[in-house]
Amino acid sequence: MINNESANYNTIGKNDECYTPAYGVTPLLEYIKPNDIVWCPFDDENSEFVKIFKKNNIKVIYSHIKYGQDFFKYEPKEKWTILISNPPFTRKKEIFERALSFNKPFALLMTASCLNDSAPVKLFLNRNLEILHFTKRMKFKNCGNTIPFKAIYYCSDFLPKGNIMKELKIK
Numbered sequence: 001m002i003n004n005e006s007a008n009y010n011t012i013g014k015n016d017e018c019y020t021p022a023y024g025v026t027p028l029l030e031y032i033k034p035n036d037i038v039w040c041p042f043d044d045e046n047s048e049f050v051k052i053f054k055k056n057n058i059k060v061i062y063s064h065i066k067y068g069q070d071f072f073k074y075e076p077k078e079k080w081t082i083l084i085s086n087p088p089f090t091r092k093k094e095i096f097e098r099a100l101s102f103n104k105p106f107a108l109l110m111t112a113s114c115l116n117d118s119a120p121v122k123l124f125l126n127r128n129l130e131i132l133h134f135t136k137r138m139k140f141k142n143c144g145n146t147i148p149f150k151a152i153y154y155c156s157d158f159l160p161k162g163n164i165m166k167e168l169k170i171k
Contacts, residue, residue: 020086020109022048024138024151027166028084028107031158032058039063039080041071042087049084072098082106082158093119096154100127105157107132112150120154130155134168 025048032038036058040049043062053060061076063069071087072094083106087095092114099106100123112133114120132153 020048021138021170022052023169023171024086024109025049025052027132027134027168028153029056029058031107031160032082036082037061037078037080038082038084039076040085041069041074041083042085049086071095075102080104083108085109092117093123096120096123100156105155107153107155107158109151109153112152114154124156128156128162130157130159130162131164132159133163133165135165136168136170138168139170 029052032053038049038053038058038060040047040053040060040062042064043050044064044066045051045062047062050060050062061078061080063071063074063076065071068074081104083099083102083104086109089111092110095108099108132155134150134152137150
């Protein structure tokens, strides 16, 4: 989830302020283990990630630039085991670099077109890239009725196999 403070991440894309709907978060639940602690670094208490994880008794830590917690400089003091969020799409290379630097599992929601960009693809050359695809496009909140892109989760050491296609149950 990104809000108006996304400008602090030097973002310029209009799609950086799209909020993930609940049905875009629930497919992740089956891959989170009971003892996992999820860090949502682009989220506040109103994020569907935070609300759904809490509702399902998953320990979640959230942070956001509006609290002075810049993802590129901040890491929670509390122990965490998985990074999950919907980061600014316009900073994908830097976000993937930072996520990979932790050497922990992650699931980051990004445009499917990231696979067309050489920089993010090169980052995964010798790393475990897993992709969670959906049968439909998500209808993000705060982005109007039509989204010109398909969003997928780019994961590392999170999914049981490299490529999973799931039915997206849009409500």
